[in-house]
Amino acid sequence: MLKQLYSLVVLVLLSFSLFAQDASREMVDPAELGGPILATYPINWQYTPEAVLYDNGPYFNSPGGGPDSADGSILQTSLGLNVLGFAHQQSANFRVADDFVIPAGQIWTIQDAVFYAYQTGSTTTSTITGVNVRIWNGQPGVGTVIFGDTVTNRMSATTWSNCYRYSDTNPGTTRPLMRQTVTLGVTLGEGHYWIDWQSSGSLASGPWVPPITITGQASTGDALQYGSGAWNPIIDNGTAQTPQGLPFSLNGTMGTLQTKSLKIVQNNDQVKVFNTTAYTTGSYKISFMVYIPSGKAGYFNTLQTFAGNNSDWGMEVYFDANGTGRCFGGSATAQTFSWTAGQWNMVEHVVNLTTDQSQFYFNGQLVKQWQWTLGANGSGGPNTLHAVDLFGATANDQMYVDNFKFEDVTLEAVIFYDDFEAYTAGQQLACQAPTVWTTWSNAPCGPEDGMVSTDYSYVPVELTSFAAKVNAAGQVELNWSTATELNNLGFQIERKVVNGEFLPIGYVKGNGTTTEVKEYSFTDRTVEIGKYIYRLKQMDYDGKFEYSPEIEVDVNPPLQFTLEQNYPNPFNPSTKIKFGLAENTNVKLAVYNLLGELVATLINNQLSAGFYEVEFNATSLPSGMYIYSIETPVFKEVKKMMLMK
Template identity: 35%
Template sequence: IKQLAYQRHLQGINPFTGAVSLDGSQLPQVGGHESIRPGSSSSIEDLLSYNVYRSDNGTSFDMIANVLSPTLTYTDNDVVNGTTYWYYVTAVYNEGESGPSDTVSATPIAPSEFFDDFESYAPGVQLTVQSTNWTTWSGTPGTGEDPFVSDAQAFSGSNSVVIVQNNDLVKTFGSLTSGKWKISFYVYIPTGKAGYFNTLAGFTPNPFNWAMECYFDLGGSGRLLGGSSTAVTFSWAPDTWQLVEVIVDLNNDLAEFRFNGASIHTWQWTLGASGGGSPLRLDASDLFGATANDQMYFDDYGIEEYIVGIGDDQPQIPAEFSLQQNYPNPFNPSTVIKYALKENANVTLTIYNMLGQEVKTLVSAHQAAGIKEAAWDGTNNSGAQVASGIYIYRLEANDFVASRKMLLMK
């Protein structure tokens, strides 16, 4: 006789989906009716359904769903990120409804976009000693795997991080299994040096799995492994900052590698780096000093939810507000700034210099939800050309505020 299960414990809560998943694991009591257990004289047919109850204060519960047997799971999508919810379930039989199960709670959270320009760290000191946002392959700060913050090169500000032989720096993402994501950063490799990084579909505590690998070989030749053991080649330039982008669309099992704004390669994500297969998951970035020649500086590292699908330039209504990196960057004479509005909003997009002084207001209007863009031609509010240098652009949309840096080079 099949064991009766019902939703008692929360399992598999995905904090990146804005939903709470309930999974059955225990047996209820139904008043004086003994619960169905293996070997009992009752049958699974005695169970009709489950009622799911929810509260947003832990005391007052409302029934939100009736789940027909034998389904043992339920996902609550009608939740607000950052709000704690309490749940219990009951079992419904011909004789009536059981008492409540144990009460459990969960707090769904929104995807956390991450950005680090390394300006808050001390140069000459290893990164993971100073920051818990980063880790090493073995999780041990201060060892040879831990790279140093450097002020020898920087894309913005005065600091970057340099990856040399045996450094093994990891940025984890929390085992993303859905959504479209863009990892981006700038790299600088001196003449006569090389570099390497990879993106992982599996990292601790998951089994290690390489979903793509990128080599910056000596002499300006690059190799990308994505979906096949045959590398896709590209070129890179020494002694200059260049933009790296890895776009992973977990909803459609697609990935794309872009270098300096140009699409180099698109592949099926679950084929893995060399075609041997990967899980449909985005777990971490790994920046590794693979050889004695490796000396790769990187700066302005970020991961953000991506709005436009790979191979599809048609915008959609975004799920969240966001501000994207301008393109091109560095730029001369003009650049384009894209941003996303999840709802109609009062929008202000303003350019500031590094002293915090306003340079130009690009947008000051009420705008409808959608993907937007604004161009800046390097002029101030008076129409005069501004000097080369780093500028900050700041987006305010309802309660959302975000800013990024860009570099004007003449």
């Protein structure tokens, strides 16, 4: 059933007196309040981007009910609300923040975020020029920044959202809301996070961010605003004095933790004993892959002897949440190194009992070398090797371990090997294992994979082609192939505009090790008209990577008007409609049922030449066939689409 929600549609210009009183927000001028209710509109759908991981709330509450049949984001003064938008402009050093939660057992690869802002007095051509972003592992000012900074402009696109912001007593078109797509490319594990952002624009007013807007609801969240050196709750300062949330969404892919392999959390002490008694001669190598989500930490140590509280520590390694690693060996002073969250890294520890030497390597680079019998902190210990301890030292520890290998370097023989389960980027593995695993029979998370040969043949990742083309919808299609692959985790796709910086925009899983020809493809659906440069970052399971040659693509305006078939089709409940305009023109894009009744007006305004993509959400509609049409003064076309619930 469609819910009929009564909204008042009005837009107000900001008075200089109110602006001077509180520069952190744009408020309604009291002289413009008290007008009549103009219309009634159904609230039955809203735009939602593809692959949405998280949506914090709607930015409009009157679809199709705004000026010129655009959507309306209506400030409800009837509820005692008074603020049209909150400052987050870079020029005055205002910022805003809101929180999100990644559920237990999930890992999110966040490709981009979508924010909303306006500058009073702009047209529907966006005046937003930049957005910088940070992600915290706790409330801003209390937690730690685990991604981003305050200077890098991460905005990849800015367009009119087909929505105006106004109060319920004065409609108008001077506050068109712009939608900003911001490239992130960060992988996060389960936890409670805060994202904060700041925008810049070419006009004097703002940019301002609207609050979450829900008809009949005065309080919409717990967002924060930074100004004058402090973070404070965002409160609408009308008579209601209610806290507000901010609309944003996170887009990307979600990985679900599997049921095998090692997950190390606080007080989860996993010990691998190499032999019943400690080794006293020979040279040995311990290696494994480690994955730690952003904002989390990890720890392990190598034991000269394992005897509970009376054990002897030969080395300790900490992975601190800020991306700094610390290796203690032979001295109470740690050797620091850098590690990368959200990806698999290779750990290697070599102990030569014959020469009394030890080396710790991280991602193939030597971090520290020392005399083994000095022990972890330099106080001394026996010239023996007995075990490795993977331990959750703090409440923030969350470390995944796989491909655990123990080798006799002297004999070139693998003594113990267990990969637990295959893993891929964004899909890590986890289990609760026995406290001590000493033999094949009780290694954690079995079944075991058995001993493996050390006679490896070298098979490189050989890239034989890498090409790009622009399709009819204005999207860039990337295609590449390999002749052979060794240890290939996958390909990170990176893009930059000319004279810009490369940023990750996607990921394609590799095929591990193979001598067969493999074909890959990726479609960049977020480009606008202009020149772009692409490259591939081929990543191995051991953390090593290599870049492909760069290719340049020129996305030109379409030569003709087009209307593409919606995708997916059939759909439930959302689908995308793409079209191309060969020239600047008035455009109406609408959806009808088979009786010819208008279901939704998606666009009805002047647009520039170029490619466009619109999301249609049919949550409140019944299953069946629908018709969507595009109409300009010189072009008209209709297509069918099927909603299946």
